[in-house]
């Protein structure tokens with residue numbers, strides 16, 4: 001399957017990206033447009049042949065059939081025997097979605113209507129602060145979206161507590177009034193130790209203040225019996241099916257904090273954007289299909305050429321938490337070592353994903369991106385316009401920086417240009433050569449830019465769904481199950497065993513390093 005891609009990657013070695021623009025229409029031909037968004041992947045070494053090989057790879061891997069199976073509710077999460085239907089949570093205009101012979105849409109619509117009524121009650125009532133207690137998929141999505149949509153935030157203040165580190169909840173509770181705080185316990189399983197520990201601490205905080213926690217707690221979960229055992233009023237519990245994976249769950253009850261922040265109507269716009277991306281993903285031809293092309297570019301860079309990581313660089317401060325969100329989405333989904341059938345992968349799994357908003361990153365790690373020995377394919381995101389008309393000059397600078405970075409990565413600066421600069425600066429001879437060498441930028445470094453009109457709720461929905469489908473396509477082509485996460489289990493088990501050791505139990509069964517670390521920590525806590 002990969003032979004043609006490998007051949008194309010060999011042919012691309014040493015190819016000048018800049019020279020590809022000598023072909024008229026390169027930028028347009030290596031871009032996809034969809035509903036206020038432009039994905040430009042022309043600043044990569046992909047040529048027509050390489051792209052054709054990748055499209056062929058997607059065909060041979062059966063992406064279209066797998067995509068249809070996912071939207072159709074087939075149990076494509078085979079290691080857990082589950083359907084994968086986060087798309088049903090945003091299926092606003094579509095028809096029935098069947099899981100094991102039952103239409104799940106009436107239940108989804110009813111839950112969303114209950115959420116909307118609850119959100120309005122909170123928005124219009126006396127609650128001043130909302131704390132979402134959850135971790136991973138029960139935290140990163142709502143936190144990222146609330147921040148992204150701050151221009152639309154007209155509900156109570158939202159806070160997010162995730163870490164079991166007591167510092168997280170202590171710093172959050174500090175200064176809040178228990179009588180006017182709503183605590184949302186967000187956990188698909190309602191067993192996650194971090195979340196349940198933080199929830200118990202929040203409940204004790206209310207009780208200590210003489211506030212009855214019942215009316216001020218809500219729960220978002222698939223485990224309704226556990227929320228009841230925990231004492232949360234079923235009227236304040238919003239459930240979802242196990243066909244929604246944690247990291248894909250912001251579209252339903254896990255998005256309650258977003259709905260409270262921006263209101264049910266705007267939340268629906270967020271869903272509408274994702275739904276539009278779903279339709280586009282299902283219907284668009286390969287070269288016009290944004291998630292497919294984004295996935296193929298990712299595979300080209302990581303599995304085809306062998307670049308180890310990819311940087312996500314939003315030139316959009318409100319997307320500051322997007323890299324963290326994508327770290328879970330991409331690495332928990334595609335960071336696997338075996339294929340669906342249990343056989344080892346023959347290709348590298350998904351890449352390390354990292355990033356920070358621009359322009360901040362420019363003053364931190366872009367040095368490595370421009371001159372380090374490892375090539376880092378960069379994915380820039382930028383809005384054509386901001387939300388602050390009075391600060392349009394800021395936005396112009398922001399956009400200029402974003403566009404300049406991708407240009408600089410591609411163009412670089414050759415030794416002759418560097419020598420000329422040093423000559424102008426008064427250097428000569430060996431010292432000129434030495435100084436010039438430091439000012440060379442190898443260039444020819446690939447990047448992709450996703451530009452969009454404005455970060456509205458709809459556009460955010462589109463962007464997030466774009467990445468979800470990108471992860472799906474990459475997973476299908478690698479033969480991975482993108483919807484389980486067995487790799488997080490072992491550490492949880494060992495953490496459970498470690499607690500008694502920190503409380504004084506015998507450590508002799510542990511390795512020397514672990515024993516030493518336990519004894520060091522205990523020496524301070526007794």
Ligand SMILES: O=P(O)(O)OC[C@H]1O[C@](O)(CO)[C@@H](O)[C@@H]1O
Nearest residue numbers: 136137138187188189192246488
């Ligand atoms: O929503 P839950 O069940 O508390 O799980 C939180 C997170 O923990 C994980 O299971 C990983 O440990 C994630 O996949 C999930 O998003």
